[in-house]
Amino acid sequence: xxxxxxxxxGILGALARFCLGTAIQRITVTAFPYGTLTVNLxxxxxxxxxxxxxxxxxxxxxxxxxxxxxxxxxxFTTFSTFSVDTISLLEKAHYTAAWSYVLxxxxxxxxxxxxxxxxxxxxxxxxxxxxxxx
Amino acid sequence: xxxxxxxxxxxxxxxxxxxxxxxxIQARHHKSFPFGTFIINVxxxxxxxxxxxxxxxxxxVLFFLGTGFLGAYTTFSTYELEAVELIRRGRTxxxxxxxxxxxxxxIIFAYIGYSLGNYFY
Numbered sequence: 001x002x003x004x005x006x007x008x009x010g011i012l013g014a015l016a017r018f019c020l021g022t023a024i025q026r027i028t029v030t031a032f033p034y035g036t037l038t039v040n041l042x043x044x045x046x047x048x049x050x051x052x053x054x055x056x057x058x059x060x061x062x063x064x065x066x067x068x069x070x071x072x073x074x075x076f077t078t079f080s081t082f083s084v085d086t087i088s089l090l091e092k093a094h095y096t097a098a099w100s101y102v103l104x105x106x107x108x109x110x111x112x113x114x115x116x117x118x119x120x121x122x123x124x125x126x127x128x129x130x131x132x133x134x
Numbered sequence: 135x136x137x138x139x140x141x142x143x144x145x146x147x148x149x150x151x152x153x154x155x156x157x158x159i160q161a162r163h164h165k166s167f168p169f170g171t172f173i174i175n176v177x178x179x180x181x182x183x184x185x186x187x188x189x190x191x192x193x194x195v196l197f198f199l200g201t202g203f204l205g206a207y208t209t210f211s212t213y214e215l216e217a218v219e220l221i222r223r224g225r226t227x228x229x230x231x232x233x234x235x236x237x238x239x240x241i242i243f244a245y246i247g248y249s250l251g252n253y254f255y
């Protein structure tokens with residue numbers, strides 16, 4: 001049954017990625033993959049926030065957590081497109097763009113996931129988060 | 135009108151495959167390294183590279199398998215959250231290895247898939 005919840009979430013996540021990615025790529029007329037970048041950064045923030053929000057405050061039942069986190073947000077973001085975008089930039093000899101894309105995706109995703117967790121802590125248990133032992 | 139439906143169908147199957155494979159892999163080891171997501175992202179990158187090289191495929195197949203299935207099968211947000219959680223648990227080195235290895239192997243596998251596809255088509 002859990003598989004069905006994840007699958008239903010997957011439908012919403014993939015459609016949201018398709019719509020947002022296409023819309024962003026249409027307004028930014030460039031080879032740089034702003035669509036995938038935006039989707040991956042936004043998803044990293046949301047996953048951090050929602051994972052800790054449901055842990056600390058909302059106490060959602062497991063099927064809901066699976067549908068939202070594993071299903072919707074997991075499918076909204078994508079690693080395979082990120083990899084292929086990078087080799088596509090490298091193939092066109094856009095080395096600086098490829099390197100910036102990888103760096104901004106990884107460090108930005110890390111910072112935003114952290115920010116999402118921090119915001120959930122700030123909102124729901126009102127303590128500053130620096131690490132587990134503080 | 136047909137493309138969103140294909141993306142949705144691919145997304146349904148991709149998310150289920152990721153969930154199933156991740157459960158299968160994570161139940162079989164006791165290390166803190168997230169092998170499940172790693173294997174999913176690397177295999178998905180290889181397959182999308184392969185698909186990317188097959189230029190004769192119709193846009194229906196590309197949207198179903200590429201944007202829908204492989205897009206949903208692989209995940210970036212879980213990868214980043216797992217890396218943050220490793221750091222928060224004091225496993226900074228493992229987190230950095232996970233971050234770097236995933237990107238390097240993912241891109242290499244996408245390239246291998248792409249080259250294989252170009253070789254055969």
